[in-house]
Amino acid sequence: MAPGDTGLAIETSQLSKSFGTRHAVNNLDLAVPHGSVFGFLGPNGSGKTTTIRMLLGLATPTSGSISVLGRPMPAAGQDVLPHVGALVEGPAFYPFLSGRSNLLRLDAANPRSAAADRRRRVDRALDTVGLGQAARLAVHAYSLGMKQRLGIANALATDHELLVLDEPTNGLDPQGTREVRHLIASLAGAGTTVFISSHLLSEIEQMCTHAAVMSNGNRVAQGTLAELRSGGNGTVVIHTPDADAARTVLGGLGLLPGGEAAQGGDTAVVPHGETGEEGGTGVVQVPWPDDEPAPESIVAALVAAGVRVRGFALERPSLEDRFVELTGEGFDVAR
Amino acid sequence: MPGSALLVSELALVFRRRRTWAMLAALGAVPVLVAVAVRLTSGPPTGRGPAFLDRVAGNGLFVAIVGMFMCIPLFLPLTVSVVAGDTIAGEAGHGTLRYLLIAPASRGRLLLVKYFGAAVFCLAAALVVALVGVLIGLALFGVGPVTLLSGDTIPLGESLGRIGLMAAYVAISLWGLAAIGLFISTLTDVPVGAMAATAVLSVASQILGQLPQLDWLHPWLFTQHWFGFADLLREPILWASFGENALLQAGYVLVFGALAYGRLSTKDVLS
Numbered sequence: 001m002a003p004g005d006t007g008l009a010i011e012t013s014q015l016s017k018s019f020g021t022r023h024a025v026n027n028l029d030l031a032v033p034h035g036s037v038f039g040f041l042g043p044n045g046s047g048k049t050t051t052i053r054m055l056l057g058l059a060t061p062t063s064g065s066i067s068v069l070g071r072p073m074p075a076a077g078q079d080v081l082p083h084v085g086a087l088v089e090g091p092a093f094y095p096f097l098s099g100r101s102n103l104l105r106l107d108a109a110n111p112r113s114a115a116a117d118r119r120r121r122v123d124r125a126l127d128t129v130g131l132g133q134a135a136r137l138a139v140h141a142y143s144l145g146m147k148q149r150l151g152i153a154n155a156l157a158t159d160h161e162l163l164v165l166d167e168p169t170n171g172l173d174p175q176g177t178r179e180v181r182h183l184i185a186s187l188a189g190a191g192t193t194v195f196i197s198s199h200l201l202s203e204i205e206q207m208c209t210h211a212a213v214m215s216n217g218n219r220v221a222q223g224t225l226a227e228l229r230s231g232g233n234g235t236v237v238i239h240t241p242d243a244d245a246a247r248t249v250l251g252g253l254g255l256l257p258g259g260e261a262a263q264g265g266d267t268a269v270v271p272h273g274e275t276g277e278e279g280g281t282g283v284v285q286v287p288w289p290d291d292e293p294a295p296e297s298i299v300a301a302l303v304a305a306g307v308r309v310r311g312f313a314l315e316r317p318s319l320e321d322r323f324v325e326l327t328g329e330g331f332d333v334a335r
Numbered sequence: 336m337p338g339s340a341l342l343v344s345e346l347a348l349v350f351r352r353r354r355t356w357a358m359l360a361a362l363g364a365v366p367v368l369v370a371v372a373v374r375l376t377s378g379p380p381t382g383r384g385p386a387f388l389d390r391v392a393g394n395g396l397f398v399a400i401v402g403m404f405m406c407i408p409l410f411l412p413l414t415v416s417v418v419a420g421d422t423i424a425g426e427a428g429h430g431t432l433r434y435l436l437i438a439p440a441s442r443g444r445l446l447l448v449k450y451f452g453a454a455v456f457c458l459a460a461a462l463v464v465a466l467v468g469v470l471i472g473l474a475l476f477g478v479g480p481v482t483l484l485s486g487d488t489i490p491l492g493e494s495l496g497r498i499g500l501m502a503a504y505v506a507i508s509l510w511g512l513a514a515i516g517l518f519i520s521t522l523t524d525v526p527v528g529a530m531a532a533t534a535v536l537s538v539a540s541q542i543l544g545q546l547p548q549l550d551w552l553h554p555w556l557f558t559q560h561w562f563g564f565a566d567l568l569r570e571p572i573l574w575a576s577f578g579e580n581a582l583l584q585a586g587y588v589l590v591f592g593a594l595a596y597g598r599l600s601t602k603d604v605l606s
Contacts, residue, residue: 056437059603081439088437092430096352105348106431108340109438109445115340154434 008067009034009162009193010055015064017050024050026217027064032195032210037188039204039225040197042214043327048197049089051214052166055195056086069161082112085160087168091151095140099131099150102139107157125153130179144171152180163187164195169203181207201320215327229319234288236298239311243282249305253293255286281310288314341440345452349418355456358414359463365410366402366468370395374475386565394479395472396491399498400568402468403461403505407561411460412537415509418456419516420530422449423599427524427606442600446517450592453513454506461505465498487570497567504564504577511557511587512537518595524606557587 010032017025025047032038042048053059055066057074066073071080093102103122107113113121126135129149139147148171155163168184169177184194184207198204204211205225212222221228236255240246295314302309317325349355373391385404390397423446426432435445472478481494489497516533523529540558543549553559560580566573 053433053603053605056433057439058433058436059605060601078439078441081437084437086437088433090430092434094348094429094431097348105344106434106438108344109435109440111341111440111444118340 007034008032009036009069010038010195011067012051012055013065015051015054015066016062017047017054017059018062023217025054028214028217028219029222030212030219031222032193034193035188035191036210037184037194037196037208039208039211040195040214041201041204041211041323042197042199044199046214046327047217048199048214049166052086052088052164052195052197055164056084056088057081058088078111082110082158083161084164085155085158085162086164086166087151087155088164088166090167090170091147091154093139093147093150096138098136098138099142099146099153100126100135102150103154103157106154110158113158121157122153125156126150128156128183129153145173145176148172149176152183160192162193162195166197167199168196169198169200177203201323205319213323213326220326225319228322229316234317235315236284236286236288236295237311237313237315238284238302238307238309239281240284240302240307240309241281242307243284245305246282246284246302246307246309247286249302249307250284250286250298253298253301255288255298341444341448342451345448346455349452349456350459355418358417359460362406362410362414362460363463363467365406366398366464367471369401369405370398370468370471370475373398391472392476394481395474395476396469396478396481396494396498398472398476399465399468400501402464403501403564404562406464407505407508408541409538411457411464411505411509412512413534414460415453415457415512416516416533416537417530419453419513420520420528420533421526422453422517423520423595424523424526424529425520427604428526430606432606433604436604443596446521446592446595446599450514450517450588450595453517454510457509457513458503458506461502461509464505465502469495469498481568483568483570484565485569489570497572500567500572500577501564504567504580507581507584508561508564511584511591514588514591514595515557518591518598521595521598521602555583557583559583 008031010030012028012030015025015028015030016023028047028051030051040048040051050059054061055068055073057077057080060074068080069083073080093099094105097105100122103125104118107118107122108115123132123135126132129152131146131149131153134142134146139150142150148168152165152168155165163184165184169180172180181203184196188194188209196204196207208225210222210224211228213220213228236250238246238250295312299309299312302312369388370391373388385401387397387400387404391401423432426435426449436442440448469478478491478494480488480490481497482488512533515536516529519532519536520526520529537558540556541561544553544556544558560576560583563576563580566576
């Protein structure tokens with residue numbers, strides 16, 4: 001399968017990888033659009049790095065197909081990989097060589113990179129990640145954060161169409177994390193497709209346009225960030241002293257807590273129809289599963305029925321709630 | 336040439352390591368020890384010790400030859416095992432293997448380059464022993480025309496040429512071992528394991544070569560001709576042993592090179 005002009009930088013179809021009896025990745029379908037910043041989320045051990053290894057031709061799929069930049073992997077690796085910069089499972093360098101020598105060696109391994117401006121490109125990449133000063137220091141003297149920066153510099157030494165970054169902010173201080181975010185934004189602005197794996201939700205939320213969520217080797221969601229957010233169930237929250245009247249009105253609009261049966265019962269995070277007395281004002285919460293009816297018509301109906309509405313809110317689950325819902329666990333659980 | 340950059344980089348990687356220099360220095364120390372020991376103990380030849388030891392005092396060039404005799408059974412194979420066992424496993428251990436492969440260096444090209452680096456080290460190691468031997472011999476004993484095993488005497492220039500040939504013979508002898516080390520190195524991510532296994536094989540092969548019961552096996556042992564470089568001290572030179580050795584080593588390089596490629600090209604790089 002070699003879709004030439006699907007507009008996808010990465011496409012996988014039914015991609016699976018087993019190690020013995022353990023299924024690391026299961027029938028994974030990924031679609032990473034050109035020019036997107038694609039977040040690849042999942043708890044540790046959910047199959048992200050194994051997927052990245054297969055995308056880059058380091059590991060062979062047990063079954064399924066991969067296309068990167070329109071060419072099949074791993075078959076077309078020698079043609080595809082010169083256009084791909086990558087950071088895979090942390091940076092790795094020769095500890096006895098300087099940061100600069102390490103990058104020069106890896107650049108020399110690429111038969112398509114021009115020898116003439118190798119030093120200039122490497123020095124520029126080192127400056128970009130703020131390692132200009134430490135470039136001639138042996139890597140064994142580097143901190144984890146400096147190695148991480150060096151790994152990113154390696155991915156930047158040549159201009160790539162696609163960057164695959166596995167946990168790029170691992171080990172970076174907040175300042176470094178911000179710099180990486182800005183770097184990715186500027187690369188994306190220049191048209192580079194960026195594929196970022198992370199177990200840190202906030203990171204993805206701040207950087208990405210698209211995301212896929214992995215759990216135990218399965219893809220449990222994929223889409224634009226907006227699509228992923230809207231996938232969850234909203235909640236209508238009304239503050240009113242006339243709680244019973246409000247419930248009656250909402251019931252008339254099809255929003256009674258009883259309506260939950262229609263949603264498959266996975267809304268445990270919302271305490272349905274709960275009423276609390278707070279200085280005479282009750283709080284009525286009901287699920288709002290299909291974004292229907294429109295909020296203004298809910299308020300209009302409440303007011304028309306004489307309900308004293310003192311507060312009205314539509315609560316969307318945060319992306320975090322959504323991911324906990326999808327992966328069935330806290331995000332950092334496996335660390 | 337675009338592919339040569341990695342080759343240059345590999346040689347730099349091998350020869351910029353302090354470990355490499357330490358090993359070469361240790362090898363160079365062997366002829367120095369021999370020469371100093373002989374210089375300090377004057378007296379009639381005892382007839383014991385390595386071949387040609389008795390002739391060192393008369394002609395410093397023999398320091399180089401004795402040095403090679405002393406290094407070939409253990410010291411040289413040990414150092415070659417370190418370099419060859421480290422080729423792929425060392426990269427895997429550092430995690431740099433994955434970055435080389437996605438650079439991308441194709442697996443076949445990487446193996447060739449890695450083997451080339453190890454083979455050049457073999458040559459460098461043999462040359463260090465020979466060169467240091469000649470220099471220390473010159474310093475302590477003086478050098479002159481060499482009387483060969485066949486009784487002929489050849490002038491100094493040609494003698495130096497013969498020693499160069501012997502170093503080449505020794506280097507070629509080690510290329511088969513380097514190929515074995517390369518293959519073992521593709522089997523593991525732990526370089527020390529590959530180094531040790533390679534060194535053990537070089538010793539085991541020599542032990543097998545000592546057992547008369549295994550006569551049938553001897554022509555196939557990569558250590559079989561390791562001491563054959565003495566044939567280069569005859570007039571005319573007995574090229575047969577040089578050729579046999581080269582052919583045998585070439586066979587090992589082909590077989591273990593193919594095995595290494597078969598292994599690396601199908602391996603999931605998970606390190």
